[in-house]
Amino acid sequence: MRTPTGPRLALGVLATGMLMTVLDGSIVTVAMPAIQHDLGFTPVGLSWVVNAYLIAFGSLLLLAGRLGDLVGRKRMFLAGTGIFTAASLLAGVATSPAVLVAARFLQGVGSATASAVGLGILVTLFTEPRERARAIAVFSFTGAAGASLGQVLGGVLTDALAWNWIFFINLPIGAATVLVALRALPADRARGLSAGADVLGALLVTAGLMTGIYAVVKIEEHGAGSAHTLGFGALALALLASFLLRQAKAAQPLMPLRILRSRNVAGANAVQMLMVAALFSFQVLVALYLQKVLGYGAAGTGFAMLPAALVIGAVSLGVSAPLIARFGERNVLLAGLVLLVGVLGLLARVPVHASYATDLLPVMLLAAGFGLALPALTALAMSGAREADAGLASGVFNTTQQIGMALGVAVLSTLAAARTETLTAAGKPTPEALTGGYHLAFAVGAALLLLALTVALTVLRPTSAERAPQMTMAA
Secondary structure (H helix, E strand, O other), rough: OOOOOOOOHHHHHHHHHHHHHHHHHHHHHHHHHHHHHHHOOOOOHHOHHHHHHHHHHHHHHHHHHHHHHHOOOOHHHHHHHHHHHHHHHHHHOOOHHHHHHHHHHHHHHHHHHHHHHHHHHHHEEEEEEHHHHHHHHHHHHHHHHHHHHHHHHHHHHHHHHHOOEEEEEHHHHHHHHHOOOOHHHOOOOOOOOOHHHOHHHHHHHHHHHHHHHHHHHHHHHHHOOOHHHHHHHHHHHHHHHHHHHHHHHHHOOOOOOOHHHOOHHHHHHHHHHHHHHHHHHHHHHHHHHHHHHOOOOOHHHHHHHHHHHHHHHHHHOOOOHHHHHHHHHHHHHEEEHHHHHHHHHHHHOOOOOHHHHHHHHHHHHHHHHHHHHHHHHHHHHOOOHHHHHHHHHHHHHHHHHHHHHHHHHHHHHHHHHHHHHHHHHOOHHHHHHHHHHHHHHHHHHHHHHHHHEEEEEEEEOHHHHHHHHHHHOOO
């Protein structure tokens, strides 16, 4: 299936759409103080600038991916990009907290609709293994480095112009993406809703994910053992269990359970959830450490994180595909995870009065592990997808990523805050108490990465590239 203007232009469109979504997720965090000041958010209300987006995005990815298989992936990508662009305009002109939160929810809807089908389009467009590996590397780069680039861009726009421009910048990018996508993306065959119109299943999975993500993002406010968290968590588990039972019995399931029978697909999604949860501490808590402990400004924080984005991009685009072709996805993933354990291990020892050159720059460079791990994980997670289920596999992969992010935000932030409070009560100075809280979060993140490494070693099976050398040696 080829596009009139070639697969590379289609890949550029998909990567641009993905980059816009990822940038939006991180660009907002730098502008939060300015948003709170201008619109009069309460501290609790301000969290909904992020939570509204996460809840909509995370809960709709799986449904959007399956709908892409049924009504057309190109159609879903165009609709999602259009919704996201319109919602960005609404967010930029918002004059009250309610309007901004509503706009952020709509941005999440648009992002889920577009990004859920991106990988599905990619794997059906690039069928030759080497081409697919390179395409996945480009696509993964936008996710791996986009978060760091968002912090740089958010700091610059907020300091130089105003927080509104972090949303206005999406307008020309979104419009251009839609116009080029109309011609560049292939017109896939839509199977029709009758091939999987499981309305009850759609309601169960969407409600279950939305409830679960809501419970997770409110852990920091209510506590992990509170009635609020346990009640909504139990409801989410019940809804998701009902969804799985429904899928096992439905004549036309929304999510055919065969997609999870592959050890590599299921294992890659589990590893990704753990890895993303752990690396929240790098993406967000390092930025907080730079600002609250070392006294960096918004733009300075962004530029301090820039080496990580650059090295992730260089490894994703220039190194990962050849390494995957030579050593296989599993081995490249393992190498990436080992480097990432080193990143959080070093951060767990970062001093209160750190030197950027000696204490932080080496950490930024070791982030190259993410540039190895994410393309390998993406290839493994999509390895069992049939053309008819490519959108669903893409939706599942993106959903586990968002669940991991929500868990990282809730668990690691809560642990860091609790440790900081304990140290403050013990009479420690604020910078030392904050650093102690971050140390705990980094250490727990390293433990999550070790668990991800264990899952990768025990669950994932060697790929053909890994078995070939073994067969040669045996011969």
